[in-house]
Amino acid sequence: MTPSPSSATPSRVTPGAVPLVDVRGPRFGAWVTTVVLAVALLAGSGRLVAVQALVFAVGAAAGLRYAPYGVLFRTIVAPRLGPVREREPAAPPRFAQLVGFLFAAVGAAGYLLGVPILGAVATGLALVAALLNAATGFCLGCELYLTARRALPARTA
Numbered sequence: 001m002t003p004s005p006s007s008a009t010p011s012r013v014t015p016g017a018v019p020l021v022d023v024r025g026p027r028f029g030a031w032v033t034t035v036v037l038a039v040a041l042l043a044g045s046g047r048l049v050a051v052q053a054l055v056f057a058v059g060a061a062a063g064l065r066y067a068p069y070g071v072l073f074r075t076i077v078a079p080r081l082g083p084v085r086e087r088e089p090a091a092p093p094r095f096a097q098l099v100g101f102l103f104a105a106v107g108a109a110g111y112l113l114g115v116p117i118l119g120a121v122a123t124g125l126a127l128v129a130a131l132l133n134a135a136t137g138f139c140l141g142c143e144l145y146l147t148a149r150r151a152l153p154a155r156t157a
Helices: 024-043 046-062 068-081 091-112 116-136 140-151
Strands: 020-022 087-089
Touching: 020 024, 024 046, 024 068, 024 091, 024 116, 046 068, 046 091, 046 116, 087 091, 091 116, 091 140, 116 140
Parallel strands: none
Antiparallel strands: 020 087
16 A cells, blocks of 8 residues: 555656656655554544545655655655665555555544444555555555556557
8 A cells, every 4th residue: 555655765867757766765654654554543543544544645646755754754764774776666656655545535534434343444454555565565556556557558659
């Protein structure tokens, strides 16, 4: 779900080039997301899930560079890690932010509308995906993006 979501150090790209991100950024965002969603799930807090949904929405709509966890990674964490060694295309983690947003929005709605089971299930699914990304680097939302790209016909210019 997360890029991650949600955070990355952008590379300098030339016009028409595919935007790339530091692979450590989305993984950092996944760790932060894991903590936020775990606390929200334990507390049954629809407001906290809604805040996470907003974080996902910014990452999906504006890009990983502007996502709150991306800004945190880029300004505080990345300078302490050393030079970037590996980059990945930004589109899959950005799509994962959209998937995370959908699950978090359903989770927040469930909690806030008095359907805590729906809130817990949707939040739990988002939490599992974030933890999987954080712990192993396997991004479910990114894989979903790649699967969809293979399944859909190619666009012609």
